[in-house]
Amino acid sequence: MQQKSDSSLSILNLLQPEYTLNPYLLYHQLREHDPVYWDQRFQSWVVTRHADVIAVLRDPRFTAKRAFQDAFWESEDFLAAFGQPVRVLNRQMLFLDHPDHTRLRSLVSGAFTPRVVENMRASIQHEVDTLLDDIMPKGGMEVIADLAYPLASTVIATLLGIPPEDHAKFVKWSDDYGALIDGNKSQIEHVICLLQSFSEFTNYFRKFVDQHKSDPQDDLMQAMINAEEQGGRLNEDELLGNFALLIAAGHITTAHLIGNGLLALLQNPEQFYQLKQNSDLISSAVMEFLRYDSPTQSTERIPIVDLEIAGKHIKKGQSVLLGLGAANHDPAQFPDPDHLDLSRTDNRHVAFGYGAHFCLGSPLARLEAELAFNTLLQRLIQPHIQLEKYEYTPSIAFHNLKYLHITFT
Ligand code: HEM
Secondary structure: OOOOOOOOOOHHHHHOHHHHHOHHHHHHHHHHHOOEEEEOOOOEEEEOOHHHHHHHHOOOOEEOOOHHHOHHHHOHHHHHHHHHHHHHHHOOHHHOOOOHHHHHHHHHHHHHOHHHHHOOHHHHHHHHHHHHHHHHHHOEEEHHHHHHHHHHHHHHHHHHOOOHHHOOHHHHHHHHHHHHOOOOOOOHHHHHHHHHHHHHHHHHHHHHHHHHHHOOOOOHHHHHHHHHHHHOOOOHHHHHHHHHHHHHHHHHHHHHHHHHHHHHHHHOHHHHHHHHHOHHHHHHHHHHHHHHOOOEOEEEEEEOOOEEEOOEEEOOOOOEEEEHHHHOOOOOOOOOOOOOOOOOOOOOOOOOOOHHHOOOOHHHHHHHHHHHHHHHHHHOOOOOEEEEEEEEOOOOOEOOEEEEEEEEO
């Protein structure tokens, strides 16, 4: 089949207010128009069916090496100025294939197994309680800044071995990192600022690497440094790039899972009551928040040969945007997909991706969210809780709240 396009339909429409608020409207339009769609404006294929997204993510003919390796990034001038951050970005496991990907992932995967994460339950609960003890008497909060970010950043930073006084620093760096991998390169000046920010982010770790080398600690950073020193199993770019990845991936998304999930509950009061009355639902509830309104809305893969997806001819090297959020609302996979159903069974959402790059931190993200929601629901009493105002950040790859103000009595 030939590529066909309708210039009014584009994933870039997500940047318009109507779709920033509700991206699922656009995904339904795209899926109904053409589920494997050549987006002329975005210069990428856009895949919106659950079955097709899974098929691509398990297909070895696609590479995860992508955003930072195309002509835009590889011009001589650009590399002369930004070679170092671009090189470091490209050494993150997220953007690598086997065997480099397997090597890097295996170095850190032990820190995120369900058993290891379960041992963090008491300390995460303590952090949730401390934050809420401070917030509750105030009668209101901005959920993202007051609760979600401090919780998620403290948990991942502590795991990595970063001191508490520095936690606030990497919130902006992580947000900038998210914007960098968002894939919208239309404003070059903005991309340059984001790269400068990423440079600062990775340089910041050098001091910890030196400190850990002279005074070894019992943390994840030390384990990665030992691997660099002893076996040469990762080089310095990989060390710094993957610290940044763990910090950024480890808290932006988790924080926004708490924000998006709470907003969904407030907009569906009957589900709020259901969960408050039955805390055994918490695990399936968090999975439903992830499906219903995931912080991660898409990822990208590139075919290494010419091939077909659902009958469409895709050329080697063309970008393929995989709509994770779209797949999570595909009616062929999920009955009544736009309805929040906390007791949904067979919830095969792809909010954490699928296949070799399946989210490494999913057990940690789920536990943090479960503890945050359980504790919040014990303390918040409907109908004395008011949703004041909220706004989403325009983005292609993420659906994240800029702010979410609530008040309670
Ligand atoms: C990968 C989502 C929390 C670390 C991924 C991917 C997704 C995702 C979709 C796959 C990307 C792709 O295939 O291109 C999420 C969501 C989270 C979350 C929705 C929270 C709600 C975390 C946490 C960590 C983490 C807490 C902590 C370390 C990673 C890493 C990868 C990854 C390191 C790359 C894995 C690889 O390339 O093998 N995540 N994530 N994530 N995530 Fe998460």
